Amino acid sequence: MSxxxxxxxxxxxxxxxxxxxxxxxSKNTIVATARRTNRKDELEAQGCKFIEGDLLKTAFCExxxxxxxxxxxxxxxxxxxxxxxxxxxxxxxxxxxxxDASIKNGVKKFIFISTPSIYFxxxxxxxxxxxxxxxxxxxxxxxxxxxxxxxxxxxANEKGIQTIALRPRAIIGAEDTVIFPRILLAYNKGxxxxxxxxKNTCDFTCVINVIxxxxxSINAPVNSYGQAYNITDGMPLLFWESLNYxxxxxxxxxxxxxVPFSVALFAASVAEMKSRxxxxxxxxxxxxxxxGILAKSMTLDISKAKNQLNYFPVMSxxxxxxxxxxxxxxxx
Numbered sequence: 001m002s003x004x005x006x007x008x009x010x011x012x013x014x015x016x017x018x019x020x021x022x023x024x025x026s027k028n029t030i031v032a033t034a035r036r037t038n039r040k041d042e043l044e045a046q047g048c049k050f051i052e053g054d055l056l057k058t059a060f061c062e063x064x065x066x067x068x069x070x071x072x073x074x075x076x077x078x079x080x081x082x083x084x085x086x087x088x089x090x091x092x093x094x095x096x097x098x099x100d101a102s103i104k105n106g107v108k109k110f111i112f113i114s115t116p117s118i119y120f121x122x123x124x125x126x127x128x129x130x131x132x133x134x135x136x137x138x139x140x141x142x143x144x145x146x147x148x149x150x151x152x153x154x155x156a157n158e159k160g161i162q163t164i165a166l167r168p169r170a171i172i173g174a175e176d177t178v179i180f181p182r183i184l185l186a187y188n189k190g191x192x193x194x195x196x197x198x199k200n201t202c203d204f205t206c207v208i209n210v211i212x213x214x215x216x217s218i219n220a221p222v223n224s225y226g227q228a229y230n231i232t233d234g235m236p237l238l239f240w241e242s243l244n245y246x247x248x249x250x251x252x253x254x255x256x257x258x259v260p261f262s263v264a265l266f267a268a269s270v271a272e273m274k275s276r277x278x279x280x281x282x283x284x285x286x287x288x289x290x291x292g293i294l295a296k297s298m299t300l301d302i303s304k305a306k307n308q309l310n311y312f313p314v315m316s317x318x319x320x321x322x323x324x325x326x327x328x329x330x331x332x
Contacts, residue, residue: 003029004218005068007055007098008075009043010034012177013113013168016207017074017214022047033064034075055094061101070109071102072214073153076146078115078178079283084141091145096152103160111217112153113210114165114228116300117143120289124200124297130167130228130304140289150228157226164217164309165228166210169300173207173320174327180246182290187252191285196261196295198240203232203299206320209313216309224308230300233317239294242317249325264291 004021008014009032022030023046032048033055040050053060055075065071077090095112102110119128120143121135138144150165157163172179186192213231217224244254268291271284305311315323 001027001029002069002218003031003067004070004072005031005033005065006048006072006074007033008073009048009050010036010039011074012175013171013207013210014072014074015039015043016173016175017072017211018043018048019046020208020211021215031064031068055098056089058097058101061097062104065098065101065105065107068102068105068107070111070218071098071107072111072113072218073098074113076113076115077142079142082141082283084145087141087145088148091142092148092152095149099153099156099161099163103156107161109218109225110153110156110161110163111214112150112163112165114150114167115143115146116167116169116230116298117289118147118150118167119300120292120296120298122288122292122296126201126297126299127301128230128299129301130230139292154226154228162222162225164220164225166213166217166231167228167300168205168210168213168231169203169298171205171207171210172317172324173315174323175207176324180324180328183243183246184250186285187247187255189285192255193264194240194255194258194294195264195291196258198238198258200239200295200297201236201299202239202242202297203234203236204242204317204320205232206313206315206317206323208315208320208323209233212314213305213309213311216305216311220309227304227308229305229309229311230302231305231311232300232302232313233315233320234302234313235317236299237317239297242321245318246321246325249322250328261291261295264295267291 006018018032268286268288
């Protein structure tokens, strides 16, 4: 029997993962933590022990990790825009404090949720391997600070703890608070347009597949630790075709109007410049990274995760989209 701690459980992945493990594993005790208490009752109803707290506080991290066997670190500041300091604190310092406390308290395994945003360079990229050279500089503060954290985690492997980093691409499914909500917000404002030629291909990752990858990581052979792994549904699809499949399922008209990539990128640059000029704390309605994601192809090679973690997707992308559609309709 293991005691497993999940961080970031007020968010999408952390919340889904903690609830899944709590309701599907009678052998383990699940501890869920977050700064916000908005999902406390929901998590406790599924059998999680909820602890509120801030990972930037070292004393809290040291108390939190006492008696824990496995840490699954999902908490992060995930946004394409914001100050470097806010990303550095949320993504690097919080990870450092949590990992240091985990080592001090004898935690056996530390699973870090990283990001494939570190690969993005505003160009079409296919079958990216974990060993491929990374762009320099990275696309934004989010990618930069997540990579800092990932390297810190992996460098700690076999120094009193076993560590793994997962890089899931575009997580979707029921309870999504990131991808489809952003798409629907743009759609409802009349701002959702096909950027570029609309033929870009990408990978998605159903949240249940990320949970499967977490489970594989916890049970991985010793020689699989100390490394990063790409995680996807393993079936690249046309991005806009998939998006329109979701819109149609939500009883909305598909997006067909197009805007050239160069025009959209210029508009995003202006929007970001205005936000910086006026020192706005809000994310601009359009960002350069967001435009790039809508226009450029990105697919990942997951053969390493298959071979070394024994990871195999358990849900298809269309099933994941359907899961979100059904959940979204039930919220009304």
